[in-house]
Amino acid sequence: YLYRKGKTPRRPPPKKPSSTQTDPVGVYCRVRPLGAEDEECCIEVISSTTIQMHIPEGFKTNRNGEYKETQYSFKKVFGVSVSQMELFEHVAKPLVDDLIQGKNGLLFTYGVTGSGKTFTMTGSPGQGGLLPRSLDMIFNTISPYQAKRYVFKTDDKNGMEVQSEVDALLERQRRENNSSVPKTPSTRLKVDPEIADMIKPEEACKLEGVDDDSSYSVFVSYVEIYNNYIYDLLEETQEDAIKPKPPQSKILREDQNHIMYVAGCLEVEVKSAEEAFQVFWRGQKKRKVANTRLNRESSRSHSVFIIKLAQAPLDADGDTVLQDKNQISVSQLCLVDLAGSERTGRTGAEGTRIREAGNINQSLLNLRTCIEVLRENQMFGTNKMVPYRDSKITHLFKNYFDGEGKVRMVVCVNPKADDYEETLLVMRFAEMTQEVEVARPVDRPIYGFTPGRRYRNQAFKDELLPPLPSCELTDPHDDLTLPRLIEALQNRQRIKQMMTEECNETVNMMKSMLQELDGNLISKENFIQEQNGKLLEKDKIIQSNKAEIERLEKKAKMQEHKIDILQKTTKIFEDDKRSLQQELETREQRLQRELSEKRRMEQRMNGVISDTQFKWEKECERRVNALQLEMQNKLWVKDEKLKQLKAIVTESKSPLRPEPPPRQDRLPPQRSISPSPVPTTTPVRPLHRRSRSAGGEKWVDHKPSSNLDLGTVLQPVIPNAIQVSAPSEKALSKCDRYVLTHQEVASDGEIQTQLIKGDVIKTRGGGQAVQFTDIETLKQELTAVPRYQTCSVAVEMRAGSNMGPGYEHHGVTKRRKP
Structure with a gap:
């Protein structure tokens, strides 16, 4: 290959065959x-x-x-x-x-x-x-x-x-003369x-x-x-035995x-x-x-x-x-x-033969590579460069x-x-x-000449001109060849003169015919001129009509343009109207949804307000009743003490004087006081054992700080329990049992309390682990009932449950419907 300094000028791309087959x-x-x-x-x-x-x-x-x-x-x-x-x-x-x-x-x-x-x-x-x-x-x-x-x-x-x-x-003569050995047809x-x-x-x-x-x-x-x-x-190449030229x-x-x-x-x-x-x-x-x-x-x-x-x-x-x-x-x-x-x-192979074999195999390998790249480009639509230049055999073809x-x-x-x-x-x-x-290569173009030219020319020569006799001189004393050739040439010259005379006669005849045609052409030209004048007038009328037609066409195009503009404007207005109507309907639907949502929200809030109001009224009533009951109990205890004190005082002064009856407004509600003998000593409240779970076991009472106080009447009471808000290792090491108070919202929206109990077990590593064994559930339901309506409380115990600290309860507080 030839390598030159600088850039090689870009060549035009090779022409592609027009055939797509x-x-x-x-x-x-x-x-x-x-x-x-x-x-x-x-x-x-x-x-x-x-x-x-x-x-x-x-x-x-x-x-x-x-x-x-x-x-x-x-x-x-x-x-x-x-x-x-x-x-x-x-x-x-x-x-x-x-x-x-x-x-x-x-x-x-x-x-x-x-x-x-x-x-x-x-x-x-x-x-x-x-x-x-x-x-x-x-x-x-x-x-x-x-x-x-x-x-x-x-x-x-x-x-x-x-x-x-x-x-x-x-x-041909120059090449034959330059050759040292004359070439004959036989050689x-x-x-x-x-x-x-x-x-x-x-x-x-x-x-x-x-x-x-x-x-x-x-x-x-x-x-x-x-x-x-x-x-x-x-x-x-010139042969040189001493120093051959490669x-x-x-x-x-x-x-x-x-x-x-x-x-x-x-x-x-x-x-x-x-x-x-x-x-x-x-x-x-x-x-x-x-x-x-x-x-x-x-x-x-x-x-x-x-x-x-x-x-x-x-x-x-x-x-x-x-x-x-x-x-x-x-x-x-x-x-x-x-x-x-x-x-x-x-x-x-050895030496030169090894190099020859390597070059042969390399050129054949490059031929295979070119075929592979061509096949890949055609089958997969790629455009990889075919390495033709890597070998002379592929570059040539x-x-x-x-x-x-x-x-x-x-x-x-x-x-x-x-x-x-x-x-x-x-x-x-x-x-x-x-x-x-x-x-596929394209076919070569067909030339515009008439076919059969070679045979027509040969037939014309054979017909008009007699063949020339042999002009080869084989003997210096040959007196027949040259006269025969001269006679043949004279005959050809005579035929040529005859053909020339015939050609001249034909030319003269053609001239006379052309003159007659010229006269006819002149008359025809006059007629053509008259017709051309009429055609010019018709052309003027046609031009004026064309101008009018063009004016009307321009006017029609202008009107069509205006109509198109109006149609486009109308379409735009219709589209705007349609979009505004859709937007209005969408807003109305949204407003209706908002109104319905607002009504539902009002109803829900009214229900919540009424429920909350009733709940607080009930709570207030309960607290007032509880407070009244507590005050009445305190007053009763106080009256009892005063009675006892009075009895002691009166007994020391005058034992024969009767005790005055107690005032009716100081009696505890829903109790009837029956006459009893005068006590001689101060009354002591007897102690009662609560349950079997109050034995020697010690509990960890885990109550998270997030729990709510529901004011439930039944509350678990665990004596000697360690109350914590978060479990600790120290608290667990001192106790045998563990209870977790958990609150969650039930499926009906009410709060449900669960007591999750378990045993504290010591681990091998010296720590404590809790194994849960039982769950107690307390669920409270609030129902709107008339005020001052008495209610019955039912406590349902879970069968087979292990009584926990104090008691285990699984009850539902219900109110009767009016």
Whole structure:
């Protein structure tokens, strides 16, 4: 590659083919026969499109079942009995048809070393390969329409030019004079005995329907890519036995159509298949080959044989080639014989051979990488860059994969078991290559000349002009040839004069006819002028009508514009009205909801207020009654004490005086005082044991500070209990039992009190733990009843419960409904 300092100017993007249709890469498989009959075979042809890989015996044991039998499908499979002719019919013949029709093509053979690639491409005497058969078909088709030598000329920029026949003749003479050995037709057509009889006469083929109004010329070039360098195999080098000059490598360039080509490569114009194949054989002898353990003549380079077909249309007379560079159509067919991939361990390569094998494998690996990236971009829609420039072989043919022509590949395989691993890799690459789509090339344009120009010109010459006699002088005393030639030329001159006179008469006749037509045209012109005057008047009327129509159209457009504005305004007002109505309805609904919510809230608050008022009235009444009862009890106790004191006093003074009756307003309520004997000592209230739980147990009474005092009549009383608002280790260490007073709101909205009891247990670590054993529940219900209504209290004991401190209660205070 060439590297320059600074920035490289940006080139325009390459042109893309206008055709959107694509075709997959055509991959064919050819199986060569085994070298020995007793040799193990690992490939079996199942059908015309499928082969199956069999695992050799050694791989089953050595690889621990890593390999498995797999089938691979191709466009067509050619077995060992398929001839070279049949292979050409299916693979290369369609590409030759496209070449003559002005389309490009690429055909390359791929496989491991010794798989038959070179035989498939070149062949042997009597069994010509794809290359000699392609050349034979091309010249069998275009031989009658070939241009003379040097009429088509290369411009060294991958393009073609057309020069006149006189210039072509001068160039032929100049080249023949510069040659040290004069070339005669017999020496030019002398064929190398090594390449004689490549194709049998009965196997020759020809394309029908070729354009006979065009001239054709064939150019061939032959290069090889060795160690990633390009060398011209047709380049003439001066032999120097003392200090031989090494061949110079060529570089790749891009022409004005963004097509890659080998710059400075010699392109030889050939006029027959024998001459073209002789040029190929001259370059084939320079190709790099070497003797390895696997192949006696192993190719150490990739060879590329390029067949370039230039065609240009004949002029309008069908006599000479049209000298217009834009009308030249150039198509090319590239036949590539890739070097075989190999493992250096099997070939026994050393030194230079190892480097050659490494470069071959690296270029083939880069070809696989390019195919993989192309496949991934097409299947998954990615836009990864294809690494064409990493190798010369892929860089040279990048245009074919971008849609400049059809691509075909012949995969050659050797069925012997020793090549199983390499063949397996070749099969996987071939299977992946079939999934790559290449854009279909577009058809060349058809020229605007009438068809059949060549045959009309030839028939005209044969009919009017007598053929010239032979002008070859074989004897200096020949007196017949020159008079005969002079007589023929005089006859041609006489015919020319007669034709000139006939042409002049025809011209005079045409002039008189034109004069008559001029007179008729004058009268017709006067009539046309009158009609034109009338047309002008009509045009004025039409113009005035058009102006009126335009005015009315403008007015109509203005009215339509106003109507549109009014319609838009009306629509806006309707939308505003609709939105306001919706907003009004929404607000009304919200107001109704708020009013209903307010009424419900008022009812609820009234109920709460009435309940609270009744509750407080009841509480006040209860407290007043309790206070009255307490005061009455105190007054009764006081009266009792006074009575006793009075009795003591009266007894000491006058024992015979009777005790006055007690006042009725000092008696305790709901009690009747019966007469009793006069006490002699001070009365003492007897002590009563409350319950069996008041034994030697000591309790921790845990009452949170957040508990409410409900004023319940039944309250648990625990004697000698330690009352705490939060449990502590110190309090638990002094007690045996634990009780927690818990309040919560029940489902009906009333407060429910729970006494959660448990045993205090000492732990192994020296601490205390509480094990809960029972729950006592106290629930109070308040119901509105008339004031001063008596009520009954029922206490319901839970069956089987353990009586706690003082007592255990599970009661519901109820009031009777009025």
